[in-house]
Each structure stands twice: as C-alpha cells, then as structure tokens.
C-alpha cells in the first residue's frame with residue numbers, strides 16, 4: 001500500500017492537483033509537496049487564484065495535470 005503524499009508544511013493529505021501544482025509552481029523535479037493553502041501562503045496568492053490556475057493549466061493541456 002502506498003502512503004498518501006502529505007503537505008510538507010501542514011501535513012494535509014494531498015490530491016493529485018496539489019502535487020501537480022507544486023511541480024508547476026516550485027520545481028518539476030521536487031520531492032517536497034504542499035497543499036493549495038500552503039502554496040497560496042508561500043506565493044502570497046489566494047487559494048482562489050491557484051484553483052483558477054489549475055483550471056488554466058489543465059485547459060492548456062499541461063502534462064503535469066493528467
């Protein structure tokens with residue numbers, strides 16, 4: 001059984017979108033992932049903006065968001 005991937009900052013269990021967004025915003029090769037609210041905090045954005053970005057990345061066909 002695979003352990004769930006957790007946010008490196010708050011420990012929240014991450015969804016695939018959170019992982020893809022971390023790769024997109026931080027580094028493609030990162031092994032450290034963050035939930036959407038910690039990413040928002042880190043980049044001084046709102047979760048709302050990040051959710052819109054996820055939709056945009058998907059719409060652009062970004063391969064990280066399969």
Ligand SMILES: [Zn+2]
Pocket residue numbers: 007008009010011012034035036037038039
């Ligand atoms: Zn977090």
